[in-house]
Amino acid sequence: MKYIIATILVVLILLTLPNKSTKMNTLLPHKTILAFGDSLTYGHGASYDESYPAHLxxxxxxxxxxxxxxxxxxDEGLQRLPKLxxxxxxKLMILCFGGNDILRRQSMDALKNNLKTMIRMAKAKEIDVLLVAVPNIGLFGLTPLELYEEVAKEEKVPLLDGVLANILSQPSLKNDQIHPNALGYKQMAEKIYKSLVENGWLAN
Known part of the structure; x- marks a missing residue:
């Protein structure tokens, strides 16, 4: 009986321990950040040195x-990622994909699976991941996509949600309906930077 009780106690202790996969490693000065995505990462609508990765x-x-x-x-990003x-x-990947899947009305299940696979690829290389949510673009404006929250929860990675929706809802911060302008990318970088500090990748 005492062995059963001891086993139960060990299980309870393990269940209360923090999940190691959620622990973020502080970036050492010589380590690199990979900003991986589509035109929102590239910086369409602004010059290359005004993109959010440049500001970041x-x-x-x-x-x-x-x-x-x-x-x-x-789908295309998934094929490109292994080489990168x-x-x-x-040591850190900022993942921002989904805009073109949405615009081309591709499967949201496929988008979710692709994001999960990208995250797992990075983790296999001991690279942390910050997921950036892309809003759904519809007739009634910008709306959240629950799949980003689902992916973040299932893969145990931090999620930066609402930033792009907020930027693209302000005419002064956007170049067109789906891309920020230079000021918008700067704000995007600032929000990402704040998230990196809050999640322990960078010292405050």
């Missing part, structure tokens, strides 16, 4: 690779 590099002092590709869907992850200096 200035804010953090870290090298930030702008791996954004205009017009790319999550070969860079051993990368």
């Amino acid at each position: 590099s200035s804010l953090t002092g870290h090298k930030v690779i702008n791996a954004g590709m205009n017009g790319e869907t999550s 992850l070969e860079d051993k200096s990368i």
Whole structure:
């Protein structure tokens, strides 16, 4: 009987311990951030040095690779990611995909699975992930997509939600209906920087 009780106690202790997969590692000065996504990452609507990765590099002092590709869907991004992850200096990936999947009315289940696969690829390389949610673009404006919250919860990664929806709802911050302008990308970088501090990747 005492062995059964001891076993139960061990299980209870394990259940109350924090999940190690949610613990973020502070970025060392020489480590790299990978900004991976589509035109929102590339910086469409502004000059290349006004993209959010460029602003984020200035804010953090870290090298930030702008791996954004205009017009790319999550299917295409999934094929491109393995080569990028070969860079051993990368310790954090900022993942922002979904706009082109939404615009082309592709499967949201496929988008969700692609995002989950990308996150798992990064984790397999011991790279942390920050997921950035893209809003649904419909006839009635911008609305949240629950799949981002689901992915973040299932894969145990932090989620930055609402930032793009907020930027794209302000005419002064956007270049067109789906892309920020230079000021919008700057604000996007500032919000991401704040999230990196809050999640422990960067010291305040």
